[in-house]
Amino acid sequence: MNAKAAKTQPSSPLDKAEFKAAIVKHLHCTLGTDENKANNHAWWKATCAAIQAQVLEGLRKTQKSHYFNDTRAVHYFSAEFLMGRLLSNNLQNLGLFDVASGALKELGVEITDIMEEEPDMALGNGGLGRLAACFIDSLATMELPAIGYGIHYEHGLFRQEIKSGAQIERPDSWRDYGNPWEICRPESIQEVPLFGYVETKYGESGRIQKEWHPGSIVKGIPWDIPVVGYEGKTVNVLRLWQSDSSDYFNWDVFNAGGYVDAQRENVQAETISKVLYPNDETEAGKELRLIQQYFFCSCSLKDIIRRYKRAHGDDWSRFADQVVIQLNDTHPAIAIPELMRILVDRAELDWDQAWGISTKVFAYTNHTLLPEALEKWPARMIEKILPRHLEIIYEINHRFMAEVDKKWPSDNRIKAKLSIIEEGNEKMVRMGHLSVIGSFAVNGVAEMHSRLVKSDLFPEFDALWPGKLTNVTNGITPRRWLKACNPELSKLIDKKIGSDWPKDLYKLEALEKYADNKAFQKQFMQVKLNNKQLLADEIRESLDIEVDVNAIFDVQIKRLHEYKRQHLNLLHIMALYRRLLENPDYDMVPRVFIFGAKAAPGYKLAKDIIYAINKVADKINNDPRVNNKIKVVFLPNYRVSLAEKMIPASDVSEQISTAGKEASGTGNMKLALNGAITVGTLDGANVEIAEEVGDDNIFIFGLTVEEVHELKEKGYKPYDYYYRDPEIKAVLDWLETDYFTPGKPGALVSIKQSLLDHGDQYMVLADFRSYCDAQIAIDEAYRDKARWAKMAIINTAKMGKFTSDRSIKDYVERIWKLSPCKIEN
Ligand code: GLG
Numbered sequence: 001m002n003a004k005a006a007k008t009q010p011s012s013p014l015d016k017a018e019f020k021a022a023i024v025k026h027l028h029c030t031l032g033t034d035e036n037k038a039n040n041h042a043w044w045k046a047t048c049a050a051i052q053a054q055v056l057e058g059l060r061k062t063q064k065s066h067y068f069n070d071t072r073a074v075h076y077f078s079a080e081f082l083m084g085r086l087l088s089n090n091l092q093n094l095g096l097f098d099v100a101s102g103a104l105k106e107l108g109v110e111i112t113d114i115m116e117e118e119p120d121m122a123l124g125n126g127g128l129g130r131l132a133a134c135f136i137d138s139l140a141t142m143e144l145p146a147i148g149y150g151i152h153y154e155h156g157l158f159r160q161e162i163k164s165g166a167q168i169e170r171p172d173s174w175r176d177y178g179n180p181w182e183i184c185r186p187e188s189i190q191e192v193p194l195f196g197y198v199e200t201k202y203g204e205s206g207r208i209q210k211e212w213h214p215g216s217i218v219k220g221i222p223w224d225i226p227v228v229g230y231e232g233k234t235v236n237v238l239r240l241w242q243s244d245s246s247d248y249f250n251w252d253v254f255n256a257g258g259y260v261d262a263q264r265e266n267v268q269a270e271t272i273s274k275v276l277y278p279n280d281e282t283e284a285g286k287e288l289r290l291i292q293q294y295f296f297c298s299c300s301l302k303d304i305i306r307r308y309k310r311a312h313g314d315d316w317s318r319f320a321d322q323v324v325i326q327l328n329d330t331h332p333a334i335a336i337p338e339l340m341r342i343l344v345d346r347a348e349l350d351w352d353q354a355w356g357i358s359t360k361v362f363a364y365t366n367h368t369l370l371p372e373a374l375e376k377w378p379a380r381m382i383e384k385i386l387p388r389h390l391e392i393i394y395e396i397n398h399r400f401m402a403e404v405d406k407k408w409p410s411d412n413r414i415k416a417k418l419s420i421i422e423e424g425n426e427k428m429v430r431m432g433h434l435s436v437i438g439s440f441a442v443n444g445v446a447e448m449h450s451r452l453v454k455s456d457l458f459p460e461f462d463a464l465w466p467g468k469l470t471n472v473t474n475g476i477t478p479r480r481w482l483k484a485c486n487p488e489l490s491k492l493i494d495k496k497i498g499s500d501w502p503k504d505l506y507k508l509e510a511l512e513k514y515a516d517n518k519a520f521q522k523q524f525m526q527v528k529l530n531n532k533q534l535l536a537d538e539i540r541e542s543l544d545i546e547v548d549v550n551a552i553f554d555v556q557i558k559r560l561h562e563y564k565r566q567h568l569n570l571l572h573i574m575a576l577y578r579r580l581l582e583n584p585d586y587d588m589v590p591r592v593f594i595f596g597a598k599a600a601p602g603y604k605l606a607k608d609i610i611y612a613i614n615k616v617a618d619k620i621n622n623d624p625r626v627n628n629k630i631k632v633v634f635l636p637n638y639r640v641s642l643a644e645k646m647i648p649a650s651d652v653s654e655q656i657s658t659a660g661k662e663a664s665g666t667g668n669m670k671l672a673l674n675g676a677i678t679v680g681t682l683d684g685a686n687v688e689i690a691e692e693v694g695d696d697n698i699f700i701f702g703l704t705v706e707e708v709h710e711l712k713e714k715g716y717k718p719y720d721y722y723y724r725d726p727e728i729k730a731v732l733d734w735l736e737t738d739y740f741t742p743g744k745p746g747a748l749v750s751i752k753q754s755l756l757d758h759g760d761q762y763m764v765l766a767d768f769r770s771y772c773d774a775q776i777a778i779d780e781a782y783r784d785k786a787r788w789a790k791m792a793i794i795n796t797a798k799m800g801k802f803t804s805d806r807s808i809k810d811y812v813e814r815i816w817k818l819s820p821c822k823i824e825n
Helices: 016-029 040-068 086-093 097-106 113-117 127-141 250-257 260-269 287-314 316-322 336-347 351-360 377-384 387-407 412-418 431-438 447-457 459-464 480-486 486-499 505-514 518-543 568-580 604-621 641-648 667-673 688-695 705-714 718-724 728-736 749-755 764-783 787-796 804-818
Strands: 074-078 081-084 121-123 146-151 157-161 165-170 192-194 197-202 208-213 216-228 235-245 324-329 362-365 376-378 428-430 443-444 470-473 552-555 591-596 632-634 652-655 679-680
Touching: 016 040, 016 097, 016 486, 016 518, 040 086, 040 097, 040 113, 074 127, 074 192, 074 208, 074 287, 081 127, 081 235, 081 641, 086 097, 086 113, 086 127, 086 216, 086 480, 097 113, 097 287, 127 216, 127 235, 127 324, 127 480, 127 804, 157 235, 165 604, 192 287, 192 480, 208 336, 208 387, 216 287, 235 260, 235 287, 235 336, 235 787, 250 459, 287 324, 287 336, 316 324, 316 351, 324 351, 324 804, 336 351, 336 387, 336 431, 351 387, 351 591, 362 431, 376 377, 376 568, 377 387, 377 428, 387 412, 387 431, 387 443, 387 459, 412 431, 428 431, 428 705, 443 447, 443 804, 447 459, 447 470, 447 688, 459 518, 470 749, 480 486, 480 641, 480 667, 486 505, 486 518, 518 641, 552 641, 552 764, 568 604, 568 632, 568 679, 568 728, 568 749, 568 764, 591 641, 604 632, 641 667, 652 667, 667 688, 679 688, 679 787, 718 728, 718 764, 728 749, 728 764, 764 787
Parallel strands: 074 146, 074 324, 146 235, 324 362, 362 443, 443 470, 552 591, 552 652, 591 632, 652 679
Antiparallel strands: 081 121, 157 165, 192 216, 197 208, 216 235, 376 428
């Protein structure tokens, strides 16, 4: 081993020579190859291994400091963590990026090439999972004691291919060739009971004892991913549970000669963490999904309790002082009855004492008002999988109903509305209600969303417990979403205002005074142009489409959903195309419309919209009459690492959901931070972005929440818009022809039907004209180079509020009540 690589103080930052030696050492000793034979994948792994040595040292010190200071910690329970790639982020956070890139260069390797070798860790669907990833970055950066808990899915979100315009799903295998960041912790394995029945026993003191006899037990194996804070002081952990059959699982069957049956059970146990459900904002009601949720909650709670007991033994009185658990949506809500079970059945605390602890531990974040996304489980399903938990849920509800009766005596309507149990053909357990009742704080994710949570979703809960429902506006980590993904802009900012902004994003405000400065405008827009060139290269490579970097890059990247209205964007593109066909001199700044979106595999209309975008793209891109004024690009397999390339290259950010439907959005923040101008509705965090940047620096259009409400009330008739606006009629009728799908008339008709016959639930037609007007305003603004540059600079300058550090600070002050912990050597 190279003597320098094994420094006595491994946590002091490596210099270039040491880094080089460390990489070569890992190439030789960890990977069994050498500098001549190694391919990019091997170089990537060796580089990761070289960094990991530093990271693990930081992790060890962090854990030691947290233990000796007996810190209160937040435990972020989330079924999804959309981490993306870790190499460049870890290098940036450790301040080693330039060192590493220089070291690799001397070894004849380009760091940007090996970064491309890393598979995305796509253990999430969209905003909710990415938010969790940004939050753990901020928690570590702010030196707060925190653990992320989730599921170690073998297959993350599917890989999307586009075949003849249509989405095809392929399995994602992010760990096929090993993952250099994760560490298996067999010493912390947990066991999770499932199925079976509950026995009621009567103890000596007359106390009723419940004993759950599970039908099977599965094993939870923890994998730890170190989470490096910016400047590398605190290294927290993301602990993900992998399921496996338990060692003594069904020994009886096995011994009785049932070898095959025993093996079958094994396969089932392993299935639990096999695959991420690919639905964003809908609930499938699948048994396996509930098992997944219980599996990771049970493992995580037992892990927390094990750690607590190491310091406090059986004294539960301090548990709620040391532990706060944030439930990321209702996916981990089953943790509430699970903690009650552990406290009442296992620790033998009485109910009130247990409930007192439990309701001081949990806090819940609501991410959506969409009814189809509010989780409900059939009571029968819970009874089958978790018979004791159903009893506990009934008991929680029984006591809660008594409380409701005190506030609204004999009001059965309110009781039915607030009950955890929804009566009907099939009794359902409402996980949102359970979460509100079992938590001490509930938050929405943007001002407007939180207001609607109070007024529309949970008004009676707000009346019952004033102050419990609150807001924490989402945020994004500027380390990944500016510093790492847009190195050129970061360097320009560093030069202009210093380099403190990544951990104090309000510092970007100092850029505002240069917004009118011609020289700075030029530099700022030159960086944008360079980034557009990089994306144009990517587009050429992946789709063989040539785009003009002087055109407006107009970007809509997010899951495909009717409420997000990618089809509104599409209808506008078709309208522009028509205008050009009717008038070849139609005056417009050339535009490249760029999309990235995955549709849930079972969401038919979402897939139809992807198909339509691709078909319209084919036609327009190959129509010489368009004269390159419009290009339409659908980049397949949208994911974190692709977002990192698209966002720095965007001029226009499409945030066009129906008002009241997008709880917050976080892509809107990432794009604005990188100098893209938003065209958006007054929805989610767009409202707060508009407040920050001012009306002159954003293009707002469409109905407000109140107007949407009013229009619904008085009866919305999409046909009125169809008959009154000839352009709407023309583009919708166009969808019915075979113009975009030669030989296949009607292939795109489902979109027209959804907008007319099925009532246009998301009011696309109502907002169409105002959207077109906003697009004309954008076209005009872009022609004035100085005005556009100024707007872009102001957008970047005014994004301070949207750092996830600010979100975490809000959580800490309003909900978690945590203190930072300095890490000692
Ligand atoms: C949800 C919402 C988004 C929100 C995100 C994070 O739909 O509007 O930004 O959570 O809070 N399912 C989601 O992505």
